[in-house]
Amino acid sequence: MTQASPPIGDLLAALHALPGVSVLVVGDAMVDRYVYGEVDRISPEAPVPVLRAGRETAVLGGAGNVVRNLAALGAAVRFVAAVGDDPAGEELQRLLAAEPRVSADLAIEHGRITTLKVRYVAGGQQLLRADRETAAPLAAAAADRLTQAALAGVAACSVVMLSDYGKGVLRPELLAAILQAAREAGRPVVVDPKGGDFGRYRGATLVTPNRRELAEASGMPVDGDDAIVAAARAILAATGIEALLVTRSQDGASLITADAVSHLPAEARDVWDVSGAGDTVAAVAAMVLGTGRGLETAARLANAAAGIVVGKAGTATVEPRELEALLRRADLLAGGDKIAHVDDAARIAAAWRADGLTVGFTNGCFDLLHPGHVSLLAAARSRCDRLIVGLNSDASTRRLKGETRPIQTETARALVLASMGSVDMVVVFDEDTPLALIEALRPDLLVKGADYSVDQVIGADLVRSWGGGVFLAPLSEGHSTTRLVRGMRG
Structure with missing residues (x-):
């Protein structure tokens, strides 16, 4: 069964209801640093470009980019994550402190390397990315602190967002505890997944894999609409997840439940940078579900937001006015x-x-x-x-x-x-x-x-x-x- 699209008025009403939604985000926090410069020669030491570095910027990445997207759309965010006691961890805390709608509860682990991704950019093109991180599970003390903070946040939120980058925060025990607490409190749970075992997210309301992640988790081909639906439904049957929203790059997205399918066309006019688009999809879908609206409305708004953010450089966010303008244009054929x-x-x-x-x-x-x-x-x-x-x-x-x-x-x-x-x-x-x-x-x-x-x-x-x-x-x-x-x- 193919789902009918919500009327444009319903989508706009959902967008206008987003400010004030309270979201608990638990996941892997990172710092995304960008080094911009110019390249006008090749190194005499090796066949590589020489970047004359200039401007540098740093923004919240990973689960932090989910937080940025939520805050940009007016959510009240409680962010539970872990960092190391290192310069990148201090920088991450400064970036969070600059977000007025965000309260952070960070477990700080001695000796842990806070994930830092440094991208070198020239002429609008990324030349190189250098990563520093610790991906091992948290030590017992930090894990206990993080678990207590996460469980305390479930009852105080409208929706739970789990942003899994496989860096050691969302251990199976923590996932199971959060999902059980959310179920008992009647809170929807949205997961941006990582890895091939979606059974870790058993009982989630919505999981948002991309096409590659769907193939990895299902072990099935994903080369077309029918194949994607079959792979998604195999996962739903095996895990008890309510729905998958599969992001498909230039082919848009597909919302799949046990008895309904919606294939949503891509909204992007120009694709500049897809980094962080999955974070935007998950964030917008979570906020819509947090207003009490359904999966179809969540998927439509999330897909529209992705179409905006891929037209921006770097890990970017979407503003309400941009999303409203896109929605108002969506049904117009002329003028x-x-x-x-x-x-x-x-x-x-x-x-x-x-x-x-x-x-x-x-x-x-x-x-x-x-x-x-x-x-x-x-x-x-x-x-x-x-x-x-x-x-x-x-x-x-x-x-x-x-x-x-x-x-x-x-x-x-x-x-x-x-x-x-x-x-x-x-x-x-x-x-x-x-x-x-x-x-x-x-x-x-x-x-x-x-x-x-x-x-x-x-x-x-x-x-x-x-x-x-x-x-x-x-x-x-x-x-x-x-x-x-x-x-x-x-």
């Missing part, structure tokens, strides 16, 4: 480049003004576009160089017009508006009024229909405060969305 998130729209509007162009703004639900709307938009566009339309979201329209509205989804309404020559940009907003949107966009001209007076126009005082004006456009008589809806319903 999609005109539909923008408020942050992007504000930046573009500022650039228009810097070029000497006047920016106009109008807003509404635009549920069933009729000649009155067309006339209003044409009149508005005639008074400015660029016209931005603020569009009430589905939720906002329901609050304003009642539970039977809108007739068309916000995606459909945005598409129709964006296809019009008189409209230069569409921004969907969730509030009941466009006041915050107007403040962000700072238009030169505010446009409403002539059935309003200037003192009734929301944002009029604000626009006039920075030297803008208000235009009341003449109405085309006899046209009303409410009248159309009443006529449709008899």
Whole structure:
């Protein structure tokens, strides 16, 4: 059975519910360091490039990259991990301290080498990666401390995320204890796996292997949709895992349960760097499950987030506005480049003004576009160089017009508006009024229909405060969305 895709409105609602989800992350923490430079000659000592090193950066890696992704999307994160008492361990602790939404409970083991991955980059290409690490299981004292911290965190979280890089933290005994505690507390568990024994994750809600890891764990071919489903279901039957979300690089991802399959196409426009994409998938899926939503919604949002992060260099994160913009574009066949998130729209509007162009703004639900709307938009566009339309979201329209509205989804309404020559940009907003949107966009001209007076126009005082004006456009008589809806319903 193939699962139907959740409506775009459901995905957006899930995205908006992510901030504040509490996530317990247990796993292998690392430091990812990048050394950037230039190469203009080959070494006379050996046939290797000579890197003239320049800028260096360091970010949280491994399970720490999961933490970064969670925090970037607004989660409250409790991170349980182990480090050594070495410079890399100290650097990791400094990086964690800089994350305001993260509380860390680290077991520090004397003599342990904290995993450090150093990547040397020139011309946008990675030349070499050098690793230092200890992959042995933790000593008894550190293991006991970590276990106590992890079990204490289960009841206090919405969802548990296990990030396994095979560096000695997630021992079988600890995995079994966390999975049992989560089951008793009713918490979903997401696992980013390592190694060929997925039986270690018995009872997990969702495990997120890539294609190579699936082949290793199942011992079966994975060269196509049917083969991937067969391999995944063999693992599900043997382990009691509820679902697998198999990431497939340029082929997208596949969500597989015992009785349903969803093959999700890749969302990436450009692939720059796939490092860390698995961390993003696991983090987003965990957060969605932490809101109480289902596997299909979790898989769709996670796949979309992966499409964004692979377009960035290094182990990167995804911002909510990027994910929202991608979701709003997803169902659009034309005019999609005109539909923008408020942050992007504000930046573009500022650039228009810097070029000497006047920016106009109008807003509404635009549920069933009729000649009155067309006339209003044409009149508005005639008074400015660029016209931005603020569009009430589905939720906002329901609050304003009642539970039977809108007739068309916000995606459909945005598409129709964006296809019009008189409209230069569409921004969907969730509030009941466009006041915050107007403040962000700072238009030169505010446009409403002539059935309003200037003192009734929301944002009029604000626009006039920075030297803008208000235009009341003449109405085309006899046209009303409410009248159309009443006529449709008899």
